[in-house]
Amino acid sequence: MLERFVEFWNNINPIQRLMTVLAPLLFFWLLEYVIPLFAFDKKYNKLRHTGVNLVFLATSFIVNILLGILTVGISVWVTKNELGLMNWVAIPLWGKIIFTLFIMDLFAQYIPHYLLHKVKFLWRFHVVHHSDTHVDVSTGTRHHPGEWIIRESFTMVGIVLMGVPVGLYFMHRSFQALFTYFNHANIQLPKWLDRTIGLVFVSPDMHKFHHHHKRPWTDMNFANSFSIWDRVFGTLVYDDTKKIHYGIDTLDDALDENVGFQLKVPFDLSVQVTQPQEENK
16 A cells, blocks of 8 residues: 555656645635634735735746756665665665655755744845735745745755655655645634644644744744654744734835735845844733
8 A cells, every 4th residue: 555655656747746736725725715714904815915926936936847857866866876864774665754754844844944044145035935914825835936946955955865765755745735735824723623733743823923023933833744843943832823913024014915026135135134023022
């Protein structure tokens, strides 16, 4: 059974890969109508907001394809030359699957995400994601093309060190996409369920605190799939979602859907992009 599962990912075609990304995006987009966490202000238009964020996704399309080809090539090279931990240590197939999903969440998500917040130059790229004042499932597609380069570079490092084969790389990408849409979606789960999910995985409420407009919450909850990384590194927070205010307090909220402005932010030094202020409590 597991062999067939891995074989699917080894031979997945572009249409199937696209569906593994679009299906959860559409599912959570529709679910937001049913169980919304926030009833946003009148400025929010769900269709327009989704369209704007999909423009950001489109600007990253070529970058994603080129980097994806490079990453697949590295994965093939690693497997052929038997490099990386999973090629050096005898691990059963089920262990390789869990290990890949778990460890790649560290290399491809937690570490680059942490650095995107802590390194000033990198933060200028990541601020485009945080400037969204109405966080919903489409916010998961809202990234500057430069940020994709940063994130995929760390993914390549993880593949080399861990010895991740192509099929498991594709599986990892789809798994991460699923959780990206899940934890950005404007959905309200029962608090007991959200907290229970949060014991192992990143829950919707958990990630919403990361999108609060001020520190310390903005600099917490960096993981995308497994909450264990935030627990291990002391970056976990969980509070009352009613206290959350989306956006970045150092940028004009009125420009959050201005695609041209947002794409220029990393390079326009006249735009003062600093880390959010500390919350006064």
